Amino acid sequence: MEDPDLEKELVKTIIKMSRYTIYISCIAVACMVIVIVSLSNMGSNSPAVIEATAPVSTTIPSTESSAGTTPRSISADAWKAPDESTIPAGKAGDAIRYGRELIAHTAQYFGPKGSVAMITNGMNCQNCHLAGGTKLFGNDYAGFISSYPKMSGRSGKVEPASERIAECFERSLAGKVPDTAGKEVQSILAYMKWIGKSVKKGQKLFGSATEKIAFMDHAADPAKGKEVFVMKCQSCHGSNGEGLLNADKKTYANPPLWGKHSYNDGAGMYRLTNLAGFVKNNMPFGATYQSPQLTDEEAWNVSAFINTQPRPHKDQHRDWTDLKKKPLDFPFGPYADGFSEKQHKLGPFKPIKDAQKELTSKKS
Numbered sequence: 001m002e003d004p005d006l007e008k009e010l011v012k013t014i015i016k017m018s019r020y021t022i023y024i025s026c027i028a029v030a031c032m033v034i035v036i037v038s039l040s041n042m043g044s045n046s047p048a049v050i051e052a053t054a055p056v057s058t059t060i061p062s063t064e065s066s067a068g069t070t071p072r073s074i075s076a077d078a079w080k081a082p083d084e085s086t087i088p089a090g091k092a093g094d095a096i097r098y099g100r101e102l103i104a105h106t107a108q109y110f111g112p113k114g115s116v117a118m119i120t121n122g123m124n125c126q127n128c129h130l131a132g133g134t135k136l137f138g139n140d141y142a143g144f145i146s147s148y149p150k151m152s153g154r155s156g157k158v159e160p161a162s163e164r165i166a167e168c169f170e171r172s173l174a175g176k177v178p179d180t181a182g183k184e185v186q187s188i189l190a191y192m193k194w195i196g197k198s199v200k201k202g203q204k205l206f207g208s209a210t211e212k213i214a215f216m217d218h219a220a221d222p223a224k225g226k227e228v229f230v231m232k233c234q235s236c237h238g239s240n241g242e243g244l245l246n247a248d249k250k251t252y253a254n255p256p257l258w259g260k261h262s263y264n265d266g267a268g269m270y271r272l273t274n275l276a277g278f279v280k281n282n283m284p285f286g287a288t289y290q291s292p293q294l295t296d297e298e299a300w301n302v303s304a305f306i307n308t309q310p311r312p313h314k315d316q317h318r319d320w321t322d323l324k325k326k327p328l329d330f331p332f333g334p335y336a337d338g339f340s341e342k343q344h345k346l347g348p349f350k351p352i353k354d355a356q357k358e359l360t361s362k363k364s
């Protein structure tokens with residue numbers, strides 16, 4: 001290295017090269033961070049339809065800061081759906097399989113463009129009875145068959161199982177009921193019998209229906225719920241809660257949360273305790289009882305927001321005619337107590353519960 005110019009050139013090149021190395025490693029690290037963050041955001045079984053511009057930066061801090069999302073465990077002997085391989089061959093098995101298909105893809109058969117009849121809003125039973133009614137705290141069907149026929153507080157009469165299925169067609173699917181003696185409802189029943197075959201009448205089951213999450217000492221707040229919705233729900237359910245149709249325009253990839261294709265105000269989900277318990281344990285999609293992603297407060301508030309948006313109305317003046325049996329979160333009066341419709345809809349629920357306890361203790 002006698003030539004000073006050459007030496008200078010060499011030094012320059014080395015400096016340049018090390019700069020490039022630094023640039024390149026910075027970019028590589030940034031890419032890795034983005035990949036890790038988006039993977040951990042997606043969860044393992046998210047549906048394919050996630051907006052490419054998922055609000056990464058907004059989701060992370062609030063998840064970290066929210067209490068009440070710590071992992072929980074489920075006892076090893078909790079109910080599990082029977083294994084698919086135990087569906088018998090032949091006619092009996094065909095009915096079970098057809099029933100399961102109807103629950104998973106209800107819209108294809110009964111939706112606005114349904115092949116059997118066009119009598120529902122386009123939702124699937126499975127949108128709320130997750131994984132065909134096999135997911136704990138996801139409105140599972142474990143104890144359904146064994147508990148029917150059953151006295152219904154809502155209708156005031158003893159109902160056969162087919163009647164309870166009919167009610168979800170009329171309310172959750174905001175539609176009409178197919179013939180309950182027909183092949184479709186009978187196949188749904190066959191599926192539910194198979195699902196619940198190991199459950200005995202009156203057996204206590206962990207994880208049935210939805211979790212009853214703790215009451216707050218104040219009313220749920222729709223305005224705060226809207227913030228949760230925008231950050232954690234809108235990317236799949238749409239900015240107007242309208243859901244996202246599949247390319248076939250017949251079925252939903254992500255079902256609607258309100259509006260004319262959603263459940264009506266006579267549905268179970270229109271009661272805040274049901275919706276909040278469902279959302280806490282199942283949403284954003286992929287959440288479970290074991291690893292919830294929302295605090296109780298977020299679940300209450302986002303549910304309050306959803307259930308104060310417009311949706312189809314059902315005449316319910318014949319429901320819950322025995323006022324003492326009306327659920328505390330049934331949002332339509334009259335009531336046996338002096339609380340307003342607003343408080344019955346959004347809470348606080350504890351004072352109502354205490355008053356109901358007093359009413360029943362007076363009676364006895």
Ligand code: HEC
Pocket residue numbers: 103106123124125126127128129139140141143144164165168169172173188209263267268269274
């Ligand atoms: C929008 C959500 C939603 C949809 C869609 C829906 N359900 Fe339901 N279903 C519920 C909720 C919530 C409950 C519990 C309601 C309650 O406690 O009042 C329920 C309860 C039931 C029950 C009683 C379960 C038990 O253990 O007592 C049956 C059976 C049922 N649904 C069947 C169906 C069928 C069949 C379909 C499709 C045709 C359907 N549901 C669609 C939300 C839904």
Ligand code: HEC
Pocket residue numbers: 046047049050124126127128130131228229232233234235236237253254255256257263269278279283284285294302303
């Ligand atoms: C990654 C996409 C995704 C996100 C994010 C998401 N959901 Fe869902 N949600 C779904 C899908 C898909 C279903 C239907 C599940 C099925 O059919 O298996 C569903 C079903 C529901 C249902 C029951 C069916 C209905 O339409 O009424 C409710 C209620 C719901 N989601 C609320 C929420 C709320 C509240 C949030 C935000 C806290 C949320 N979801 C975030 C994808 C998502």
